[in-house]
Amino acid sequence: MTKPTSLADFRLDRDSGDDYIDTRFVAIEIARLLAEGDSAAVAEFLQEQEIADVAAWLEELDTAPAMQAMRLLPLHDQAEVIGYLRPGSQLIVAQQMGRRELARLMSAMSHDERADLFKRLDEDAQEALLPALSQAEREDLRRLAAYDESTVGSVMTSDYATLRPEMTSSEALEALRAQAVDAETIYTAYIVDADRRLIGVVSLRDLLIARPRQRVSEIMDSEPVFVRAEAEQEEAARLVARYDLIALPVLDAEDRLVGIVTADDAMDVVEEEVTEDIYKSSTLGPLDSSVKEATIAVLYKARIYWLVLLVFGNIFSGAGIAAFEDTIAAHLSLLFFLPLLIASGGNAGTQSATLMVRALATGDVRPMDFGWLLGREVLIALALGLTMALAVAGIGVWRGGPEIALVVALAMVAIVLMGALMGMSLPFIFARINRDPATASGPLVTSVADILGVLTYFGIATLLLDI
Amino acid sequence: MTKPTSLADFRLDRDSGDDYIDTRFVAIEIARLLAEGDSAAVAEFLQEQEIADVAAWLEELDTAPAMQAMRLLPLHDQAEVIGYLRPGSQLIVAQQMGRRELARLMSAMSHDERADLFKRLDEDAQEALLPALSQAEREDLRRLAAYDESTVGSVMTSDYATLRPEMTSSEALEALRAQAVDAETIYTAYIVDADRRLIGVVSLRDLLIARPRQRVSEIMDSEPVFVRAEAEQEEAARLVARYDLIALPVLDAEDRLVGIVTADDAMDVVEEEVTEDIYKSSTLGPLDSSVKEATIAVLYKARIYWLVLLVFGNIFSGAGIAAFEDTIAAHLSLLFFLPLLIASGGNAGTQSATLMVRALATGDVRPMDFGWLLGREVLIALALGLTMALAVAGIGVWRGGPEIALVVALAMVAIVLMGALMGMSLPFIFARINRDPATASGPLVTSVADILGVLTYFGIATLLLDI
Numbered sequence: 001m002t003k004p005t006s007l008a009d010f011r012l013d014r015d016s017g018d019d020y021i022d023t024r025f026v027a028i029e030i031a032r033l034l035a036e037g038d039s040a041a042v043a044e045f046l047q048e049q050e051i052a053d054v055a056a057w058l059e060e061l062d063t064a065p066a067m068q069a070m071r072l073l074p075l076h077d078q079a080e081v082i083g084y085l086r087p088g089s090q091l092i093v094a095q096q097m098g099r100r101e102l103a104r105l106m107s108a109m110s111h112d113e114r115a116d117l118f119k120r121l122d123e124d125a126q127e128a129l130l131p132a133l134s135q136a137e138r139e140d141l142r143r144l145a146a147y148d149e150s151t152v153g154s155v156m157t158s159d160y161a162t163l164r165p166e167m168t169s170s171e172a173l174e175a176l177r178a179q180a181v182d183a184e185t186i187y188t189a190y191i192v193d194a195d196r197r198l199i200g201v202v203s204l205r206d207l208l209i210a211r212p213r214q215r216v217s218e219i220m221d222s223e224p225v226f227v228r229a230e231a232e233q234e235e236a237a238r239l240v241a242r243y244d245l246i247a248l249p250v251l252d253a254e255d256r257l258v259g260i261v262t263a264d265d266a267m268d269v270v271e272e273e274v275t276e277d278i279y280k281s282s283t284l285g286p287l288d289s290s291v292k293e294a295t296i297a298v299l300y301k302a303r304i305y306w307l308v309l310l311v312f313g314n315i316f317s318g319a320g321i322a323a324f325e326d327t328i329a330a331h332l333s334l335l336f337f338l339p340l341l342i343a344s345g346g347n348a349g350t351q352s353a354t355l356m357v358r359a360l361a362t363g364d365v366r367p368m369d370f371g372w373l374l375g376r377e378v379l380i381a382l383a384l385g386l387t388m389a390l391a392v393a394g395i396g397v398w399r400g401g402p403e404i405a406l407v408v409a410l411a412m413v414a415i416v417l418m419g420a421l422m423g424m425s426l427p428f429i430f431a432r433i434n435r436d437p438a439t440a441s442g443p444l445v446t447s448v449a450d451i452l453g454v455l456t457y458f459g460i461a462t463l464l465l466d467i
Numbered sequence: 468m469t470k471p472t473s474l475a476d477f478r479l480d481r482d483s484g485d486d487y488i489d490t491r492f493v494a495i496e497i498a499r500l501l502a503e504g505d506s507a508a509v510a511e512f513l514q515e516q517e518i519a520d521v522a523a524w525l526e527e528l529d530t531a532p533a534m535q536a537m538r539l540l541p542l543h544d545q546a547e548v549i550g551y552l553r554p555g556s557q558l559i560v561a562q563q564m565g566r567r568e569l570a571r572l573m574s575a576m577s578h579d580e581r582a583d584l585f586k587r588l589d590e591d592a593q594e595a596l597l598p599a600l601s602q603a604e605r606e607d608l609r610r611l612a613a614y615d616e617s618t619v620g621s622v623m624t625s626d627y628a629t630l631r632p633e634m635t636s637s638e639a640l641e642a643l644r645a646q647a648v649d650a651e652t653i654y655t656a657y658i659v660d661a662d663r664r665l666i667g668v669v670s671l672r673d674l675l676i677a678r679p680r681q682r683v684s685e686i687m688d689s690e691p692v693f694v695r696a697e698a699e700q701e702e703a704a705r706l707v708a709r710y711d712l713i714a715l716p717v718l719d720a721e722d723r724l725v726g727i728v729t730a731d732d733a734m735d736v737v738e739e740e741v742t743e744d745i746y747k748s749s750t751l752g753p754l755d756s757s758v759k760e761a762t763i764a765v766l767y768k769a770r771i772y773w774l775v776l777l778v779f780g781n782i783f784s785g786a787g788i789a790a791f792e793d794t795i796a797a798h799l800s801l802l803f804f805l806p807l808l809i810a811s812g813g814n815a816g817t818q819s820a821t822l823m824v825r826a827l828a829t830g831d832v833r834p835m836d837f838g839w840l841l842g843r844e845v846l847i848a849l850a851l852g853l854t855m856a857l858a859v860a861g862i863g864v865w866r867g868g869p870e871i872a873l874v875v876a877l878a879m880v881a882i883v884l885m886g887a888l889m890g891m892s893l894p895f896i897f898a899r900i901n902r903d904p905a906t907a908s909g910p911l912v913t914s915v916a917d918i919l920g921v922l923t924y925f926g927i928a929t930l931l932l933d934i
């Protein structure tokens with residue numbers, strides 16, 4: 001792509017994969033135009049662009065020009081843009097706005113994003129805002145904001161489309177047309193009775209295909225997949241993925257429809273969950289904010305707990321070495337192979353643990369598969385251990401003679417076998433005691449493998465060399 | 468949930484999160500009913516269920532009853548079920564079917580799943596099948612199957628809905644109604660010119676809201692987000708997530724529309740990518756099949772390469788220890804702290820690397836953020852190192868006296884600092900040389916940290932103790 005010289009001939013090169021250069025260019029141009037007072041050009045440009053891109057550009061601007069640019073958008077676009085901003089930036093926008101302006105913006109936002117923003121405001125701002133909202137909006141906000149962080153209720157939205165069962169398909173289409181502007185999606189509509197209990201789900205596709213006089217009750221799926229508002233949010237994401245849904249209805253304990261989780265929100269939940277699991281596997285605590293926005297104190301807190309815990313775990317390895325001080329003093333050349341052997345156990349164990357953690361998370365393997373998987377792992381680990389023993393035996397002969405080589409080779413097979421079996425078992429054990437299997441990989445596996453490795457290596461050495 | 472005693476009163480308890488007990492129960496009941504010759508009951512039951520559940524039950528059955536149950540479904544449902552089966556199971560179904568039956572099934576399948584299945588057949592089966600398909604189907608198959616595994620072309624489907632720009636919105640709705648049965652989605656429709664070049668995209672929602680006589684060309688988005696067929700499939704997934712799309716149009720080099728990537732297929736791509744990244748971070752090679760289906764040879768091959776490579780990497784740590792043999796022989800109590808110190812560097816490094824790999828993958832941080840992130844990391848690592856030094860200093864006094872304690876505490880701070888800085892830098896270096904940053908975590912970081920740890924610890928010890 002040739003470098004654009006003005007916004008007028010700018011086209012986002014989405015092919016490139018790295019649109020950051022573009023993002024900087026556009027942000028600088030917007031700032032320049034605003035500084036020159038040409039807000040008409042900015043308004044015209046922004047209205048033709050995708051909302052997600054507009055949000056990315058606003059993130060790059062300073063607060064004053066960002067607010068100025070944002071206010072050039074129609075209210076409905078402003079309400080969408082704010083949903084794409086980072087939490088920190090959303091808060092800045094809210095603080096910059098007056099009470100009335102913010103209330104108007106929040107009325108236009110999708111209900112789930114509105115509730116998330118409301119929760120982030122401090123108590124004074126919340127109190128100031130509430131009177132400016134309508135009665136219905138206040139109640140909706142309070143209800144959505146009341147759900148726990150980790151539950152389905154905290155990610156669902158309440159702006160879904162509803163139909164009555166006695167409607168004909170052409171009446172239903174008319175009803176959806178009327179709800180199209182406000183509802184998060186109209187591609188799936190929900191049929192509720194007088195008590196708002198969910199009695200069916202119908203897709204817009206099926207309504208279109210149906211004969212015009214056919215009733216909704218005949219077309220709808222009367223046993224739809226649903227989730228409870230109090231369930232874990234991963235459960236909603238799992239159901240959306242498993243059944244390839246556009247949106248999943250959310251019921252309260254009395255089977256009343258209280259919201260929906262859309263596919264794109266489910267995708268966000270999956271991304272969050274994956275991040276959390278990856279953090280766990282590296283002994284990182286959960287982070288509320290992004291890595292970029294996190295303070296030093298927050299990152300310190302997320303990291304120190306396991307680091308200190310593992311220090312004390314590794315004292316056992318040290319004690320193991322200390323116990324074999326006589327053997328080591330007599331054969332100092334053994335030390336050359338110590339890092340190599342204990343690291344091999346940790347590496348093989350980390351591989352096994354990672355395979356099992358991921359397979360358990362995706363449902364590829366189940367806890368009851370443990371038995372035969374362990375059998376298979378023994379064979380794989382023996383093959384790996386023998387190959388690695390061959391690789392080090394030569395070095396063993398060179399550094400310490402045939403006896404040391406034999407000790408090192410035997411220890412390698414034993415250590416890789418133990419590391420692999422321990423690594424593959426830990427995730428299953430964690431799942432059994434209802435802890436997240438993801439905790440059982442990385443540093444934890446390495447630390448346990450270290451202890452086993454030290455004891456095995458020097459144990460074999462003492463046995464073979466001291467006789 | 469009370470345990471059901473027959474299929475008739477069975478309800479899948481989707482609340483429980485663990486529906487495996489249910490899956491086994493249903494599969495056993497289906498097998499029993501089929502063995503008793505009551506296929507009518509099975510047919511009636513299956514037709515009321517979600518396709519994804521039916522597929523899960525078929526996976527649990529032996530081949531003969533699974534085929535029998537599958538054939539009880541209408542053709543259209545069969546075509547959907549096979550898309551939910553594991554690759555291995557799909558192949559078994561294809562092998563069990565005659566040429567004509569398989570051709571009929573494939574005609575009803577969605578185009579992307581059909582092409583995937585076709586690619587998995589051996590050459591003889593492919594040759595036998597082709598004559599039984601229509602000319603258009605053969606061409607579609609050949610075209611979709613021709614794309615490289617990792618490209619957008621290999622995950623796109625060609626059964627999308629198209630409209631012409633001069634249609635009115637009510638004509639367009641009629642046209643979508645006609646395409647609703649065959650198209651993968653009708654919620655987004657594509658407007659192409661006579662050469663099939665994409666000139667716009669319109670959502671069914673906007674068509675419904677529009678005035679009946681308004682033309683498609685006035686309603687459509689004439690600068691839609693798109694992706695090239697030869698782009699990496701992650702790129703398609705990234706765009707679907709960024710713009711919250713239901714489907715993303717795929718263009719060839721001449722801007723002709725050749726397919727779409729739907730949101731649910733994008734979600735599958737994300738899951739595959741995440742798995743690949745997690746594998747890489749544990750030095751596992753890519754696996755084509757699931758962990759459960761993989762053979763011992765396949766798993767051996769995915770694991771041995773890095774394990775042997777890391778063995779040779781760890782020789783440097785061994786050589787480091789050997790270089791300090793005199794110091795060690797004079798102060799054997801130093802060995803007690805060796806595992807603890809080198810593990811701490813690896814653990815801190817793994818944490819830093821994981822944070823950066825994930826933040827780079829999600830776009831939270833960018834390569835250009837490296838400078839100030841490094842500065843922040845120095846402060847965090849110093850705080851972590853000092854805390855951990857305090858934790859071990861006491862043990863140092865107890866095991867070896869105040870001199871050893873000083874050595875251990877100083878080494879801890881230095882090792883944690885180096886480990887953290889190395890761990891956070893490696894992902895950026897890998898990104899810079901166009902390698903996947905995910906490779907730069909876990910065992911690789913641990914190995915490098917080991918070498919640095921050994922040299923630092925014994926270097927400080929030699930300096931302080933031997934003077």
